[in-house]
Amino acid sequence: MNANTVLVVILGLALSFLIIVYIALVLRFVLKRAQNKGHDPRAHDDKGSFSFLEHFSMLYPGRMADTKCMTVQPRTYEELQKSEEKLLDTVGSATSFQPEKIAGKIKFSLQYDSIRSTLIVTIHKVQLKEHPTDQDTGVNYYVKLKILPLNHRSFQTEAINESKNPEFMETFEFRVTYEKLQAQSLKMTLWCFDRFSQHEPLGHHTVHLAELEARGLSLSREILLFRDIYAVQKATGVLGEVMISLGYLRLTERLTIVIIRSRNLPQSEDEEDPASYVEVSLIHEAKTLKKKKTLKKEPSCNPVFNETLTFHIPVGILHQTSIILAVKNDDAKRTEDELIGKILLGPASTGIQFEHWNDMRINNKPVARWHKLLE
Numbered sequence: 001m002n003a004n005t006v007l008v009v010i011l012g013l014a015l016s017f018l019i020i021v022y023i024a025l026v027l028r029f030v031l032k033r034a035q036n037k038g039h040d041p042r043a044h045d046d047k048g049s050f051s052f053l054e055h056f057s058m059l060y061p062g063r064m065a066d067t068k069c070m071t072v073q074p075r076t077y078e079e080l081q082k083s084e085e086k087l088l089d090t091v092g093s094a095t096s097f098q099p100e101k102i103a104g105k106i107k108f109s110l111q112y113d114s115i116r117s118t119l120i121v122t123i124h125k126v127q128l129k130e131h132p133t134d135q136d137t138g139v140n141y142y143v144k145l146k147i148l149p150l151n152h153r154s155f156q157t158e159a160i161n162e163s164k165n166p167e168f169m170e171t172f173e174f175r176v177t178y179e180k181l182q183a184q185s186l187k188m189t190l191w192c193f194d195r196f197s198q199h200e201p202l203g204h205h206t207v208h209l210a211e212l213e214a215r216g217l218s219l220s221r222e223i224l225l226f227r228d229i230y231a232v233q234k235a236t237g238v239l240g241e242v243m244i245s246l247g248y249l250r251l252t253e254r255l256t257i258v259i260i261r262s263r264n265l266p267q268s269e270d271e272e273d274p275a276s277y278v279e280v281s282l283i284h285e286a287k288t289l290k291k292k293k294t295l296k297k298e299p300s301c302n303p304v305f306n307e308t309l310t311f312h313i314p315v316g317i318l319h320q321t322s323i324i325l326a327v328k329n330d331d332a333k334r335t336e337d338e339l340i341g342k343i344l345l346g347p348a349s350t351g352i353q354f355e356h357w358n359d360m361r362i363n364n365k366p367v368a369r370w371h372k373l374l375e
Contacts, residue, residue: 103203103231104128106143106188110212111222112181119174119181121145123157125167126190126229141166144189147174181218182210190229203229239341239373240265240301242278242327246345246356247366248318255313259294259305260368262327265340266301273299274329274340281324282311283346296330318361322346327373341373
């Protein structure tokens with residue numbers, strides 16, 4: 001047997017072995033198909049699905065609840081707005097604190113520009129329930145705005161001279177990042193003043209921006225709101241106000257005090273309007289130099305005096321001189337008239353009282369302002 005014959009025999013044996021292996025694999029496949037015949041054809045798929053869910057639950061631990069597919073019916077924009085507003089009203093009524101007194105309403109709109117990270121606020125108008133002062137004094141209104149707690153610098157509208165419904169239509173922009181938007185609040189405070197008095201707050205409203213997320217604030221949707229203005233609580237001890245004009249003429253060394261009018265004086269203990277008058281005392285180095293008083297007025301909580309009282313004060317002691325104005329009620333049932341309140345004007349006073357006194361010393365013309373009576 002030569003070498004060629006041996007090679008042919010080896011190749012034949014190898015080919016026979018491969019054929020036997022192939023036949024065995026085919027028989028094994030046929031037997032498996034025969035065993036699975038009659039079984040649910042979805043069994044393999046179910047097992048495959050279970051394996052996938054089991055693998056998913058391993059990646060995301062936790063209980064996986066059985067779910068069913070649901071068809072979501074589309075809603076119109078108006079229906080969505082109504083449902084959102086109803087939800088906001090329900091949440092707001094359950095969590096917000098309602099103050100005792102409401103001064104009016106404020107109309108404003110909010111819009112968030114996500115590209116510029118800017119909150120855009122437009123103040124439309126204010127509607128007041130009642131006028132804070134008499135109609136003939138010419139009251140001016142303006143609104144201050146501030147974002148909290150970021151402590152931006154505050155903005156304010158122009159002052160509008162209106163009776164009860166000032167319209168502003170002014171827009172302001174606050175830089176607020178998207179991440180901090182829902183943690184912020186917008187506080188709006190309504191202020192007023194007339195040409196005689198200092199500026200004082202009438203009311204305020206604070207809107208939490210997170211409450212407006214359901215209405216699409218972060219989606220750059222403009223939101224128009226009409227909210228209550230909560231009245232500012234008056235400081236305790238304030239017993240009405242008096243409008244006073246002060247003037248000092250250096251040539252004649254004469255101090256001229258004009259008691260113009262009072263407002264919001266309290267009633268007496270008998271619930272009667274006070275028959276008031278004003279007593280002015282000139283004080284120098286803790287000593288009373290002189291006293292003068294106006295005529296008694298008919299019972300009223302808002303009496304008009306228009307009376308002038310003059311005092312001679314040398315220029316050299318003006319910086320050491322003060323005046324005390326005391327509003328009193330002429331009560332016939334008492335041996336001593338009832339004191340309603342006092343005002344101190346002079347170098348020892350503070351705040352608006354000191355400013356008024358200092359303006360009188362600087363200016364050569366009378367200066368009139370409102371002052372609060374204190375106990």
